[in-house]
Amino acid sequence: MRRIETIEPFRVMQLLERAKALEAQGRHIVHLEIGEPDFPTPPPVIRAAHRQLDAGGQWYTPSTGLPELQQELSRWYMREYGVSIAPERILITPGTSGAFSLLYAVLLDAGESVLLSDPGYPCQRNFIRLAGGRPVSIPVTPQTRYHLSADLVDRHWQDGTRAAVIINPSNPTGTLIDERELARVAACCAAHGGYLISDEIYHGLTYGRSAPTALAFDERTIVVNGFSKRWAMTGWRIGWTIVPEELIDPCRRVMQNIFIAAPTLSQHAAIAALKAEEEVERMRQAYDRRRRFLLEALPELGFDVVVEPQGAFYIYAHVGRLTRDATRFCWRLLEEAGVAITPGEDFGRFRAQQHLRFSYATGLDDIQCGIRRIADFLKRAESA
Amino acid sequence: MRRIETIEPFRVMQLLERAKALEAQGRHIVHLEIGEPDFPTPPPVIRAAHRQLDAGGQWYTPSTGLPELQQELSRWYMREYGVSIAPERILITPGTSGAFSLLYAVLLDAGESVLLSDPGYPCQRNFIRLAGGRPVSIPVTPQTRYHLSADLVDRHWQDGTRAAVIINPSNPTGTLIDERELARVAACCAAHGGYLISDEIYHGLTYGRSAPTALAFDERTIVVNGFSKRWAMTGWRIGWTIVPEELIDPCRRVMQNIFIAAPTLSQHAAIAALKAEEEVERMRQAYDRRRRFLLEALPELGFDVVVEPQGAFYIYAHVGRLTRDATRFCWRLLEEAGVAITPGEDFGRFRAQQHLRFSYATGLDDIQCGIRRIADFLKRAESA
Numbered sequence: 001m002r003r004i005e006t007i008e009p010f011r012v013m014q015l016l017e018r019a020k021a022l023e024a025q026g027r028h029i030v031h032l033e034i035g036e037p038d039f040p041t042p043p044p045v046i047r048a049a050h051r052q053l054d055a056g057g058q059w060y061t062p063s064t065g066l067p068e069l070q071q072e073l074s075r076w077y078m079r080e081y082g083v084s085i086a087p088e089r090i091l092i093t094p095g096t097s098g099a100f101s102l103l104y105a106v107l108l109d110a111g112e113s114v115l116l117s118d119p120g121y122p123c124q125r126n127f128i129r130l131a132g133g134r135p136v137s138i139p140v141t142p143q144t145r146y147h148l149s150a151d152l153v154d155r156h157w158q159d160g161t162r163a164a165v166i167i168n169p170s171n172p173t174g175t176l177i178d179e180r181e182l183a184r185v186a187a188c189c190a191a192h193g194g195y196l197i198s199d200e201i202y203h204g205l206t207y208g209r210s211a212p213t214a215l216a217f218d219e220r221t222i223v224v225n226g227f228s229k230r231w232a233m234t235g236w237r238i239g240w241t242i243v244p245e246e247l248i249d250p251c252r253r254v255m256q257n258i259f260i261a262a263p264t265l266s267q268h269a270a271i272a273a274l275k276a277e278e279e280v281e282r283m284r285q286a287y288d289r290r291r292r293f294l295l296e297a298l299p300e301l302g303f304d305v306v307v308e309p310q311g312a313f314y315i316y317a318h319v320g321r322l323t324r325d326a327t328r329f330c331w332r333l334l335e336e337a338g339v340a341i342t343p344g345e346d347f348g349r350f351r352a353q354q355h356l357r358f359s360y361a362t363g364l365d366d367i368q369c370g371i372r373r374i375a376d377f378l379k380r381a382e383s384a
Numbered sequence: 385m386r387r388i389e390t391i392e393p394f395r396v397m398q399l400l401e402r403a404k405a406l407e408a409q410g411r412h413i414v415h416l417e418i419g420e421p422d423f424p425t426p427p428p429v430i431r432a433a434h435r436q437l438d439a440g441g442q443w444y445t446p447s448t449g450l451p452e453l454q455q456e457l458s459r460w461y462m463r464e465y466g467v468s469i470a471p472e473r474i475l476i477t478p479g480t481s482g483a484f485s486l487l488y489a490v491l492l493d494a495g496e497s498v499l500l501s502d503p504g505y506p507c508q509r510n511f512i513r514l515a516g517g518r519p520v521s522i523p524v525t526p527q528t529r530y531h532l533s534a535d536l537v538d539r540h541w542q543d544g545t546r547a548a549v550i551i552n553p554s555n556p557t558g559t560l561i562d563e564r565e566l567a568r569v570a571a572c573c574a575a576h577g578g579y580l581i582s583d584e585i586y587h588g589l590t591y592g593r594s595a596p597t598a599l600a601f602d603e604r605t606i607v608v609n610g611f612s613k614r615w616a617m618t619g620w621r622i623g624w625t626i627v628p629e630e631l632i633d634p635c636r637r638v639m640q641n642i643f644i645a646a647p648t649l650s651q652h653a654a655i656a657a658l659k660a661e662e663e664v665e666r667m668r669q670a671y672d673r674r675r676r677f678l679l680e681a682l683p684e685l686g687f688d689v690v691v692e693p694q695g696a697f698y699i700y701a702h703v704g705r706l707t708r709d710a711t712r713f714c715w716r717l718l719e720e721a722g723v724a725i726t727p728g729e730d731f732g733r734f735r736a737q738q739h740l741r742f743s744y745a746t747g748l749d750d751i752q753c754g755i756r757r758i759a760d761f762l763k764r765a766e767s768a
Contacts, residue, residue, distance in 0.1 A: 002493050003489075003492075003493050003494075003516075004489070004490050004491075004634045004637075004638070007489075007634075007637045007638055007641065008637070009636070009637045009640060010640055013640070036443060036444060039441075040440055040441035040442070041441060041442050046437050046438075049433075049437050049649075050434060050437055053430050053433050053434055053437075054430075056424055057423075057424035057425060057616075057619075058424070058425045058617065058618070058619035058620055059420060059618055059619050060420060060618050060619055061619065094478055094621065094643075094647075095643075095644065097641070097642055097643060097644055098643075101485070101642050105387075105388070105391075105514050106388050107388075108387075109386050109387050110387075110494055110516060123640075123641045126637075126638075126641040126642075127641060127642070130489050130515075130638070130641070130642065131514075132387075132494060132516045232441075233442065234442070234443055234444050234644075234648075235441075235442035235443050235444055235445065235645070235647065235648030235649065236442055236647060236648070236649070237478065237621075237643075237644075237645075237646070237647045250388045250391075252393070253388075253391045253392070253393045253510075254388070254391055254510075254514065256393060256394055256397070256507075257391065257481070257507045257510040257511060257514070258481055258485050258510075258511070258514065259478075259479075259481060259482075259621075260479065260481055260618075260621075261619070261621075262621070263478075263619065263620060263621045263647045263650060264618075264619030264620070265433075265619065265620070265649065265650075266647060266649075
């Protein structure tokens with residue numbers, strides 16, 4: 001099989017296309033499938049972009065990013081987490097997608113492997129395959145809050161394993177890893193001579209407690225983060241990765257080639273984003289209201305939320321009481337109830353047909369409408 | 385050797401760093417090494433970006449790009465070249481760098497090869513290696529205007545060769561390939577069941593004649609182009625690739641994963657760029673004045689321009705009359721004359737120590753100052 005044939009599409013895209021076709025026919029669809037903030041980019045960021053447009057040329061920045069942005073991020077790590085990170089270890093990338101392409105290009109040789117959780121972010125597998133590597137998907141359960149544990153990492157580590165990835169809070173489950181367990185995973189990766197890659201893109205979108213950066217536990221951890229989620233800046237394509245000293249030069253070599261640099265305007269806008277704390281907090285509170293509404297409404301309808309999600313904007317629900325075929329269930333919900341939800345199969349194979357992912361990156365009114373529609377749909381199905 | 389060790393840095397970066405260090409000490413340096421337009425992005429593009437910032441959210445576009453931009457580019461191909469391209473074949477990428485990462489991810493399996501010219505754009509080799517492929521560098525001479533010919537492509541094509549790349553006008557030589565030869569190269573690649581990849585990033589920056597798109601000769605050709613050079617939009621990271629029907633779906637799968645989408649604001653700005661014809665023409669005329677000045681001045685100093693460059697903003701000069709070590713010569717010019725030029729070694733191995741690349745993406749005053757300094761340097765060297 002050629003490599004390109006191993007690259008899976010997002011399966012939910014077909015569902016999304018069908019949703020758009022239905023909308024084009026005049027139907028109202030409730031979107032609980034999309035992993036993109038519904039909020040526009042905060043005004044202070046837009047204002048900073050206007051200023052930068054007027055300030056002059058939009059030339060390349062250095063490959064590793066605007067030094068000013070690296071410094072602001074370094075200060076932000078101190079404010080946000082109380083950890084000290086040298087600015088030159090913070091590499092500015094075109095989104096976290098760019099960061100992962102970069103990291104696997106640097107870390108992997110043909111056939112080497114990376115440990116992932118199943119369920120997990122679907123692009124991870126493809127990033128690794130595109131770099132010639134081998135994704136190893138490890139089933140995770142409510143027992144570990146749907147996260148890799150040090151024990152799982154240790155048991156699956158082999159010759160040629162180079163890293164383990166933790167997404168915390170998790171996509172698709174919204175769950176936080178236990179802090180002590182995260183420290184143990186970091187230690188386990190280090191003991192094997194590899195890296196923990198901590199995907200912290202949903203940091204800041206946590207409710208009730210905050211997530212520590214994995215860098216607090218181990219200097220050798222690789223952190224990936226970006227402005228897309230917390231700062232509602234998806235279309236700006238701007239993120240970063242923090243790497244240990246020994247990886248700075250290899251990363252720079254790859255960045256010079258594959259990106260040249262991240263978008264200049266977005267880098268300037270990102271500096272302003274780091275100061276937009278009030279706007280970010282308002283969005284977080286809105287997400288939390290939606291989360292609490294769904295956590296109350298979903299179990300009553302038969303969706304079991306086994307581990308309470310404390311972050312991101314996702315709820316991973318077990319649908320064993322409602323169906324044995326989550327994919328078909330999602331398609332029926334779309335066609336018959338006008339509600340779009342992502343089926344579990346998009347996030348892996350393990351118990352995929354027993355799970356769905358609800359995203360609450362949609363206004364509360366629409367979410368409430370979606371819940372009413374699902375309730376009606378289930379009532380109709382019951383009486384049929 | 386691990387893959388990451390095969391990824392070469394831009395050698396000229398060290399020279400550039402030294403140039404910046406000298407500038408920090410208060411010295412004036414003439415920059416004839418940089419391959420980036422000195423012009424700021426044209427005002428109509430900036431205005432369009434302001435409007436888009438005010439128009440609302442900066443969400444993701446579809447992975448393959450804003451449909452409106454694809455359509456405008458399709459119309460532009462008709463206006464510019466008289467060729468008809470279906471909009472869905474035009475995939476919007478984060479710069480041409482993004483386009484090449486994408487194409488090699490789609491086309492190559494481990495160990496497969498791509499034919500390149502030596503000298504050529506240095507990133508090409510690295511893109512191919514990062515995709516697990518094997519770059520085959522083919523020495524080219526003034527005989528073929530420093531381009532691959534159908535004969536060269538045919539002779540070097542092997543099992544596992546998937547494509548040949550033509551950069552027209554060429555970086556580093558600024559030369560245009562003979563049109564009939566380009567048609568023959570396209571036919572040769574097709575006959576071998578592979579692809580011609582035509583890098584047309586310097587199209588529009590041609591002097592005295594224009595370059596036809598390779599798509600005019602063969603529908604199966606893959607074209608790469610972008611807004612960085614002709615439209616002076618480097619920091620916007622926006623380009624495109626045109627692929628044959630059969631590659632659209634594989635490309636979309638990869639794009640969904642590695643980019644999600646190109647920067648939203650840049651895509652809107654690009655639509656305005658396609659209409660900024662006057663501004664583009666003014667820049668082209670300024671480049672041409674610089675080119676003509678250099679083409680007169682350089683031979684008098686002993687730099688032999690064997691094939692007249694008719695495009696891009698580069699002059700590739702043979703320095704056999706002045707030195708046997710072009711790299712050392714460049715370093716001495718920087719240190720002793722304050723003029724930065726890229727040594728041939730950045731573009732390959734073939735006769736690399738006998739060549740330099742002058743870039744005229746620098747104001748005419750500075751270029752004239754640079755020429756005076758080089759003349760003085762050579763006079764001092766002669767009398768020493």
